[in-house]
Amino acid sequence: MRLTALDEVAERIGLKKLQGVAEARAIHPKLEVIMADAAADRRFLAAIADWCDRYTPLVALDGEDGIFLDITGCAHLFGGEAALLKDVLSKLQQFGLDVRATVSSSPGLSWAIARYGQETIVGDGEAERALAPLPLSALRLDEQMVLSLFKVGLRQIGDLFHKPRAPLARRFGAGLLLRLDQALGRDEEPISPRRPVASLSVERRLAEPVQAEEDLLHLALQLAIALKPELERQGLGGRLFELLLFRVDGAVLRLSAGASLPLREPKRMAALFRDRFQALHDDLDAGFGIDIIRLNVLQSESFSAEQQDFSGSGNEQAGLGTFIDQVAARFGADCLLAPVGRQSHLPERAFLFVPAAEVVQGLSKTPPLAAEATPCRSERPLRLFRHPEIVEATAAVPEGPPVSFRWRRTLHRVRRAEGPERLASEWWIDAKDTFTRDYFRVEDEVGRRYWLYREGLYERETNAPLWYMQGVFA
């Protein structure tokens, strides 16, 4: 085992990275060693990146220990680049982090200066001057390349500036020049933000952190009210909203809530989050308080405004939409379902439940499942078991209906039976040797009606066909 990272004290007493743990312990017997946990490090970095959302929506992770913030157009909100940088550094320092940061015009330049340089803000024309004294590894080159450049006497970035480009490219590949151009800002380098940028976003910074749920909901309502004019101006209604709560201690809570119909009514937006809050209940921990609250519109659709008539009809659709949203916010989208027919003759594949929010717009307008889709079939049961249940049945060979069957440890005597309805397997989905099913509609002595099937044709497919119970009729 080797040391992968050291804290300040360890560095001061002379330990090195990649030193063996045994050796380090021999030097300092009281050394405390913690196992490296790369996943936890990544989570921590992601949490810091989340926290950085307060400065700009464009936050990208960089390797294992860096974060890029694209502050184009954001700096003035914090009083300029210098003030922004100071704010970031001081706040992160309060969390106990040792952070270095640089503001510059390109990601490559910031990367180089933050890691190898001293400056904090590099102006537009100063890239060459700032880069020149830095070692070559500041260009984000791999070790092999740095070593081979070192061999030919190139040690600083400044050494590369006035070399002819063609020989460099020929000898060291295009990667070197690309990195150099990126650092100098000659080549555009995009950063890849972690999250999509919200189309609309409203936020509120609080002088005093708030903790109470009602206060947060009230703030959410205020934000929703502030969002409405912009939605109206663009003719949009939101479908997916996200409420970001920045906790004082740096954690960021994200609550998202979807609407089944495009929505711009502030009260209904706030109601969505009230349901989410209630669903989370204890999981929502406001800690020492929330100091920034932001409402994002992640998805929006065009909103068709309808005039209501005096009788108030047309409320049904709105009521339904509200209900679906409430349920989705509280119990998740999978709670409320709408059945949809599918093209299949096997009963368990012939229908599907989809979240109601997805079909609500077409609900009760789509024509019922066309009868010609299934040209000829017998009646289907009202309820179908999720998985057919095996039963022990007595039936005449080869193809008789069951005379009696034992289902869930109870013996049922069949009084009447209708069938068989023979359904072949769907060979284009199932394996080729899947058995044919013979369905029987049977009634027991009391009058319960069941749907049973025999799997496998006697002697043509199997010698021991099995019986299954698949559903119950009314």
Next chain:
Amino acid sequence: MAGNAVAREALFALRETIARIEGKVLPADTTCVGSKAEKPFAARPKPGEEPSSRFLPLGVPAFDAVLQGGLPLGELMEFRGAELRDAGAVTGFALGLCVLLHRHFAKVTGRPLVLWIGEKVVAMEAGLPVVQGLQDFGLPANHLLYAAPKGIDEALWLAEAGLESRAFSAVLLEVRGNPARFGLTESRRLSLKARAVGCSLLLLRQAGEEEASSAVFRLRIGPAPAVSRRLPDGSTLPWSLGNPAFHLAFEKSRLPALADFFLEWNPHDRQFSALPLPAAASGEKPQPAHSGALLSASGDRPHRPQPLGHVVALHRAS
């Protein structure tokens, strides 16, 4: 005299309050002082009020009579199946009522949807609703929303929110057994909500016991043998399974129901009709459902009925 009138006024106000709590309608003339005050408060509609606005007749006179005119609209109704394997019958009858309610509301107001709240336990043990089966039964599947709550708390919340939304013509709440968290208080709350918004709430209690609830009536639903399919010439097709039939017994109702009911649901006409007797008693002897050739009945067995008439002289033995 004035004191008497004031006392009467107070009495009427009290009666009115009680009638409202009980969900009855006061006859219009009882509000005037001094008229036939002794007239009992029947749940009869006001003269000006259309009877169908509060009741939805099923079309079976004896059954409607017990319900005082038909299925009450905007009430909590309970349907109980004694065992889980009766789930088909319970579901079928309740869905039949849903179809009627659905048709009624689609005509009156634009509320075409039915909300079915099925606890996950029931769905696992008694199955999920089937689109094609519902269609065969008379309820277009695109008019159904199915909610699958995880527990009874979620189910109750869904039922209340569904009623509150006023978007449904009927709400089906399906529970397994008698959950402790769904007692009289909760059912009272739901029934008040249903009455307030005018939406019927059908409580299906699968494999449950009788339990006091605030439902306006409670029916025990069991399976009943179906009659054979009717052929165009009026005869029936032997050994076939016709329309679904139900065996109903009132366990709680305003008026006493003396006998059990046997009803049949016709999915094509979408209406209930009375079955005279369970099919088993109507002459068809139970026989194994074997389509193959039957063996000839063996003669000379002691259980066979003896031939009629007296034996006057035995055959000669030799």
